[in-house]
Amino acid sequence: MPTIQLDNLIKRYGEVEVLHGIELEMADNEFTVLVGPSGCGKSTTLRMVAGLEDVTEGEIYVDGKPVSHLEPKDRDLAMVFQDYALYPHMNVAQNISFALRLARRPKAEVHAKVKEVADMVGLTDFLHRKPGALSGGQRQRVAMARALAKDSGIFLFDEPLSNLDAKLRGQLRAELALMSQRVEKNMIYVTHDQIEAMTLADRIVVMHGGYIQQQGSPEALFKRPVNKFVAGFLGMPPMNFLNGEIKEEAGDVFVKGNGFSLRLQDEKAQAAKAHRVREVVLGVRPSDLVFDAEAPSDQALTLDVMVSEYVGAQSVLLCQCGADQVTVEMNSETPMALGQTLRFRITPNRVHLFDRESEDAIQSK
Ligand SMILES: Nc1ncnc2c1ncn2[C@@H]1O[C@H](COP(=O)(O)OP(=O)(O)OP(=O)(O)O)[C@@H](O)[C@H]1O
Numbered sequence: 001m002p003t004i005q006l007d008n009l010i011k012r013y014g015e016v017e018v019l020h021g022i023e024l025e026m027a028d029n030e031f032t033v034l035v036g037p038s039g040c041g042k043s044t045t046l047r048m049v050a051g052l053e054d055v056t057e058g059e060i061y062v063d064g065k066p067v068s069h070l071e072p073k074d075r076d077l078a079m080v081f082q083d084y085a086l087y088p089h090m091n092v093a094q095n096i097s098f099a100l101r102l103a104r105r106p107k108a109e110v111h112a113k114v115k116e117v118a119d120m121v122g123l124t125d126f127l128h129r130k131p132g133a134l135s136g137g138q139r140q141r142v143a144m145a146r147a148l149a150k151d152s153g154i155f156l157f158d159e160p161l162s163n164l165d166a167k168l169r170g171q172l173r174a175e176l177a178l179m180s181q182r183v184e185k186n187m188i189y190v191t192h193d194q195i196e197a198m199t200l201a202d203r204i205v206v207m208h209g210g211y212i213q214q215q216g217s218p219e220a221l222f223k224r225p226v227n228k229f230v231a232g233f234l235g236m237p238p239m240n241f242l243n244g245e246i247k248e249e250a251g252d253v254f255v256k257g258n259g260f261s262l263r264l265q266d267e268k269a270q271a272a273k274a275h276r277v278r279e280v281v282l283g284v285r286p287s288d289l290v291f292d293a294e295a296p297s298d299q300a301l302t303l304d305v306m307v308s309e310y311v312g313a314q315s316v317l318l319c320q321c322g323a324d325q326v327t328v329e330m331n332s333e334t335p336m337a338l339g340q341t342l343r344f345r346i347t348p349n350r351v352h353l354f355d356r357e358s359e360d361a362i363q364s365k
């Protein structure tokens, strides 16, 4: 499989610069997900790789060779778009085999390829249907099969699941994860959905405002986000943020805010002590807050429950902690009333600290 490298990619539309020097290296057979909010430059990056947008500055290398001067058809890639772009007058088999027939491949080869990829995405029983007689999910699979049939080394997806309802999305996400294990291709997948990114990616690239904020494995980004943006973007429900100040008392390091005083430990205490700025933001994920009436006050948040959202085995509670809102999760069977004050233990090594001004994470290197 080819390796792909983006070297200081810059994109300008007239005077407006929308990508400010994207540096990215994708290893062999890697599933890379570009994720970020609307307008951050994900599609533009992908379209430059595909050759559908000019590169203003910088270069794209595939297997070490520059490709930005090549036409899309001369790049070894296949793309699946959000709207699938199927040919309505052709049946599924004809849609899948379109590129092969255009290239005048032998009939037997075309037939075998259609069978192979249709099998792979579960379309064998639908080969003679037209797209109009398929569900959204099935159409999506045709688009995928058509791209797979091209046998390119690089596979590009731009929000391929975004037109589907939540259940189908989940189902296809799982199928896609399975498929990506079976087919050996470099995949670049664009989405604004952090759950898709977390579940599919070998490597997540978080983008914001035309910059890469952080890249790495889902676990690395979840556990050690480099800034408040990445911390708040990945994870559901999102990380809680509370304003606080670093204070040292009798050798201990605390982060103190409106309604809480948390004693930091180990690496967190060291990093906070070494940091010159005292105004910080404390970040705590809902999953790191555990209901515990007995928790010591320097290891806990005391919360007033405002709203309880029943979502099944777990309820999501929106609470107030001093001036800040805090989301926690709690077993739905636990008796609890709105307006009640509850204590939640914090796992000390799981807290995150951010410089309030720069919003960069405060952590030991
Ligand atoms: N043809 C164009 N001319 C001018 N500006 C453009 C053009 N295409 C995109 N942009 C701008 O470039 C920026 C990045 O757009 P892009 O489509 O890459 O975002 P995205 O991350 O894919 O967002 P979304 O999640 O909404 O699809 C946006 O601010 C957009 O307005």
Ligand SMILES: [Mg+2]
Residues within 6 Å of the ligand: 042, 043, 044
């Ligand atoms: Mg887009």
